[in-house]
Amino acid sequence: MIAFSILKRLAMAAITLFGVAVIVFVLLRVVPGDPIAMMISPGASPESIAALRAQYGLDASLPMQFLVWLKAVATGDFGTSISLRRDVLGLLAERLPATLELAFAALVLAILLGGAVAVAGTLLRRTPGEPVLDTINGLFLAVPDFVWALALVLLLGVAFPVFPLSGRIDPVHQVDFATPFYLLESLLRLRFSTAADIAAHMVMPVLALGLPLAAIIARVLKGALMEAMVQDYILLARLKGMSSLRLVLQEALRNAIGPTIALTGVQFTFLIGGTVIVERIFAYPGIGNMAIDAVINRDLPLIQGLVLAFGALFILINLLVDMLVVAFNPRLRHG
Amino acid sequence: MMFSRRQALGLGAAAFLTGVFSGRNLVSAAEAGTLTIAYNVNLPSFDPTVGPSAVNPTIQAIYRSIFDQYVGQGPDLSFQPGLLTDWGWNEDKTKLWMDVREGVTWHDGSPFTPEDVVWSLTRAADEKTGNPAQFVWSTAGNYKIDGKRITGDVLRFEPTFFKWAAFLTGYVMPKAYYEKVGAEGFEKKPIGTGPYMVDAYEGNAFLRLKANPNYYGGKPAFDTVVFKFVPDGTSRVAELESGSSDITLEIPYDEFDRLKGTAGFAGVATPISDIGMLFINNIEVMLDKNVRLAAHHAIDKDAIVKRLLRGYGVPIDTLETPEYLAYDPSIKVGYDPEKAKSLLAASGYSPDKPAKFKIQTTRGLKPKDYEMVQAIVGMWRKVGIEAEIEVYEIAKHYELRAADQLAPAAFYNWGNAIGDPTTSTGFAMFGPSPHSVWNTDDLDNMIIPLWGEKDEDKRIAGWKAVSKYIAEQGYVIPLLQYAQPILYKSTLKVTPNVSGALQPTLVSPG
Numbered sequence: 016m017i018a019f020s021i022l023k024r025l026a027m028a029a030i031t032l033f034g035v036a037v038i039v040f041v042l043l044r045v046v047p048g049d050p051i052a053m054m055i056s057p058g059a060s061p062e063s064i065a066a067l068r069a070q071y072g073l074d075a076s077l078p079m080q081f082l083v084w085l086k087a088v089a090t091g092d093f094g095t096s097i098s099l100r101r102d103v104l105g106l107l108a109e110r111l112p113a114t115l116e117l118a119f120a121a122l123v124l125a126i127l128l129g130g131a132v133a134v135a136g137t138l139l140r141r142t143p144g145e146p147v148l149d150t151i152n153g154l155f156l157a158v159p160d161f162v163w164a165l166a167l168v169l170l171l172g173v174a175f176p177v178f179p180l181s182g183r184i185d186p187v188h189q190v191d192f193a194t195p196f197y198l199l200e201s202l203l204r205l206r207f208s209t210a211a212d213i214a215a216h217m218v219m220p221v222l223a224l225g226l227p228l229a230a231i232i233a234r235v236l237k238g239a240l241m242e243a244m245v246q247d248y249i250l251l252a253r254l255k256g257m258s259s260l261r262l263v264l265q266e267a268l269r270n271a272i273g274p275t276i277a278l279t280g281v282q283f284t285f286l287i288g289g290t291v292i293v294e295r296i297f298a299y300p301g302i303g304n305m306a307i308d309a310v311i312n313r314d315l316p317l318i319q320g321l322v323l324a325f326g327a328l329f330i331l332i333n334l335l336v337d338m339l340v341v342a343f344n345p346r347l348r349h350g
Numbered sequence: 351m352m353f354s355r356r357q358a359l360g361l362g363a364a365a366f367l368t369g370v371f372s373g374r375n376l377v378s379a380a381e382a383g384t385l386t387i388a389y390n391v392n393l394p395s396f397d398p399t400v401g402p403s404a405v406n407p408t409i410q411a412i413y414r415s416i417f418d419q420y421v422g423q424g425p426d427l428s429f430q431p432g433l434l435t436d437w438g439w440n441e442d443k444t445k446l447w448m449d450v451r452e453g454v455t456w457h458d459g460s461p462f463t464p465e466d467v468v469w470s471l472t473r474a475a476d477e478k479t480g481n482p483a484q485f486v487w488s489t490a491g492n493y494k495i496d497g498k499r500i501t502g503d504v505l506r507f508e509p510t511f512f513k514w515a516a517f518l519t520g521y522v523m524p525k526a527y528y529e530k531v532g533a534e535g536f537e538k539k540p541i542g543t544g545p546y547m548v549d550a551y552e553g554n555a556f557l558r559l560k561a562n563p564n565y566y567g568g569k570p571a572f573d574t575v576v577f578k579f580v581p582d583g584t585s586r587v588a589e590l591e592s593g594s595s596d597i598t599l600e601i602p603y604d605e606f607d608r609l610k611g612t613a614g615f616a617g618v619a620t621p622i623s624d625i626g627m628l629f630i631n632n633i634e635v636m637l638d639k640n641v642r643l644a645a646h647h648a649i650d651k652d653a654i655v656k657r658l659l660r661g662y663g664v665p666i667d668t669l670e671t672p673e674y675l676a677y678d679p680s681i682k683v684g685y686d687p688e689k690a691k692s693l694l695a696a697s698g699y700s701p702d703k704p705a706k707f708k709i710q711t712t713r714g715l716k717p718k719d720y721e722m723v724q725a726i727v728g729m730w731r732k733v734g735i736e737a738e739i740e741v742y743e744i745a746k747h748y749e750l751r752a753a754d755q756l757a758p759a760a761f762y763n764w765g766n767a768i769g770d771p772t773t774s775t776g777f778a779m780f781g782p783s784p785h786s787v788w789n790t791d792d793l794d795n796m797i798i799p800l801w802g803e804k805d806e807d808k809r810i811a812g813w814k815a816v817s818k819y820i821a822e823q824g825y826v827i828p829l830l831q832y833a834q835p836i837l838y839k840s841t842l843k844v845t846p847n848v849s850g851a852l853q854p855t856l857v858s859p860g
Contacts, residue, residue, distance in 0.1 A: 047742065047743065047745065047746035047749060048743060048745030048746055048748070048749055049745075049748070049749040049752065050745075051752075052745075052748040052749040052751070052752035052753075053402060053745060053748045054401075054402050054405075054482065055748075055752055055784045055785070056405065056482040056483055056484070056485060058483075058485035058486065058777070058783070059485060059784055060485070063477060063484070063485070064752075064784065066477060067480075070480065097401075097402065098394045098395075098401070098402050098403065099394045099395060099553075100394070100395045100397070100400070100401050100533070100537065101534075101537065109553070110553070110554075165584065168584065168585060168588045169588070172588045172592050173588045173591045173592050176592040176593065176594075179594060180580075180585060180588050180589055180592055180594055181388075181555075181578055181580050181585060181589060181594070182552070182555040182556055182578060183552065183555055184552070184555075186386070186550065186552075186556045186558045186576040186578070189550070190550050190551075190552055295581060295582055296582050296584075296585055297585070298554070298555060298578065298579055298580045298581070298582070298585060299554075299555070300552055300553055300554035300555040301554075304554045305553075305554055307581075308392055308394070308554070311744075311745070312394075312402060313745045
């Protein structure tokens with residue numbers, strides 16, 4: 016039953032990706048900005064402009080361009096980036112891990128921080144500490160990731176220069192990684208000083224991405240915990256002499272976590288979207304930063320590849336979230 | 351001694367965090383012998399002769415660090431020996447010759463030869479390789495090598511051939527190495543003959559170069575140069591303020607003013623070969639000479655430079671700046687709102703019955719571009735011109751310009767690092783050029799004979815006459831020459847480059 020459900024979701028994912036491919040292809044051809052117009056040299060003749068257009072396959076009709084592109088994508092050929100002059104799939108494989116490491120670190124931070132604030136808020140309910148915590152959380156909720164990024168640049172980059180401002184690794188390090196997962200690989204190869212340097216470079220972007228999500232998690236989880244705390248089974252557990260902290264962590268949390276997981280999944284996709292600006296501000300070499308350059312340069316093959324990568328990532332995250340929700344809620348396994 | 355799982359995890363975490371917070375100062379100033387540049391653009395490709403990045407003026411500083419050009423260029427735009435020590439044409443300009451520098455080696459230790467030069471020129475002239483300046487390189491061919499001298503046939507005389515040898519795509523590539531590793535291999539491990547060798551590259555993050563000990567011009571001042579790619583202006587300022595970088599460029603003028611006088615920092619803002627201008631399209635009311643000239647006379651360029659750019663800029667009246675070869679200081683189009691009003695009145699326009707058209711501009715592409723256009727529209731309103739502002743992206747500008755569909759007025763910036771009139775006035779104003787906007791026979795007929803003019807004095811005089819005619823007719827509105835702000839640690843000595851290329855070789859320990 017579960018296997019069938021997963022297969023059904025995978026089939027839906029393929030259809031969704033196809034839809035994304037169609038939309039992005041059409042949109043890119045409709046929005047202003049001809050990539051060839053940006054490459055024309057001053058003395059170019061109409062013939063050489065036409066040759067340039069043909070070289071990038073932009074001389075055929077739109078349906079034909081789409082078919083050629085789709086056929087190539089189906090065989091794993093995402094084309095060659097116009098601006099970077101490298102195959103798009105290779106670029107994605109190189110840069111996506113940087114974004115994934117950043118995004119997952121931000122997610123872990125958000126879950127830990129948001130969870131802790133939610134538990135603290137629940138424990139402090141009906142005390143003077145509750146509105147204080149709610150107000151602080153509200154402030155964190157109101158500040159978007161890019162504002163956090165700029166504030167962190169000024170605070171931890173300039174005023175108290177503790178963390179590096181830009182990049183993924185200090186240029187003094189040898190970039191001789193076997194995989195593009197620098198942090199993971201450094202830890203696995205026990206290169207702790209390199210791992211520490213990579214982690215230090217991640218601190219500010221992770222904070223910028225993770226703090227708004229932490230505030231959302233805190234608010235939603237606290238609401239669910241408060242609801243759970245007035246249920247009969249909690250009352251029973253309390254009568255058995257269980258401490259407040261154990262009540263929240265062992266009894267209420269298990270029942271309250273379902274909606275939070277679903278919401279975190281949705282918000283995580285927004286967090287990945289937020290990497291575009293945050294990576295730019297911190298000059299972090301992920302796909303978000305690369306996406307901005309691709310758009311500025313009207314690098315159509317790269318933009319198409321990036322959007323498909325983002326689309327696939329969002330679909331995968333939603334699939335995982337659905338599975339997690341089912342795992343945490345046995346009632347949904349047979350529904 | 352035994353540890354519980356919890357203790358072991360705790361110790362591991364503590365060790366990791368200790369690594370993050372200590373061991374070295376993460377944001378300390380650059381090490382001795384290292385120059386760290388917070389650079390404003392990313393490096394998309396290492397091949398300086400093909401693709402869009404080859405014609406990106408900002409990237410040339412990086413290319414010039416790794417590669418050498420056929421002809422060198424000083425910071426004042428003057429030409430000097432590069433990998434060619436001497437060059438020229440024969441008397442009737444049917445042949446060209448070049449003397450190749452001896453004793454130069456590639457970064458892999460192999461000798462640089464005249465074959466490299468001929469191969470590079472031939473490759474650049476081949477349309478299939480995608481060299482954006484192929485139209486220049488294809489004007490010569492049939493090269494022959496005799497010792498260190500190369501001779502070739504002039505297929506079509508191009509007066510700027512050797513100037514392009516110091517300009518975009520004018521780089522010598524390693525024949526044997528490139529043929530061995532191919533385009534992809536070259537991107538992974540590029541070599542040149544330049545003062546610095548590629549040591550490490552992290553796309554969108556940094557490029558680390560190390561000094562070429564065998565450089566023919568002597569060992570460079572720094573052992574290591576790091577280009578950090580930081581496209582966000584605020585982050586670049588922060589890089590310098592935090593001590594993470596030693597030098598940066600293209601930061602907001604107010605930040606430049608704030609920091610250049612503070613302890614530990616110094617700054618220089620030199621006019622560079624990049625101008626702001628308004629393209630005029632020969633459509634609608636712009637077909638009326640009175641409207642065009644009135645639009646020009648109504649603009650107070652001094653006020654724009656002083657108030658919007660904090661004085662960092664030079665007002666100009668032609669597309670030639672004072673550093674360019676065909677600059678003519680006698681051509682003036684003064685700020686004269688009364689004259690603008692009378693010109694408009696002659697065509698039946700007034701503040702109550704204004705001439706109306708659209709003006710297009712980018713917003714944030716160049717310093718205060720949108721604000722400049724806003725100010726201009728305000729000045730125009732006072733004399734009887736009502737312009738509607740349309741903001742677009744630069745990609746849209748290129749698309750509209752290539753299709754000759756720009757609005758009657760459009761803001762743009764134009765660079766010309768070799769200072770020749772063909773690469774400024776020529777390509778910007780010659781109708782058939784894909785980059786021109788004004789397109790009329792009178793002007794084209796003046797320009798056509800100049801493209802292949804063999805008498806240099808006559809050629810320059812001809813371009814000056816073209817500039818004068820353009821000013822008289824109001825076919826374009828030049829606004830100002832930009833100044834490039836460079837902020838750096840006061841321990842450094844920086845020689846500003848009029849071409850705008852912040853080359854590490856122009857920086858030295860103070």
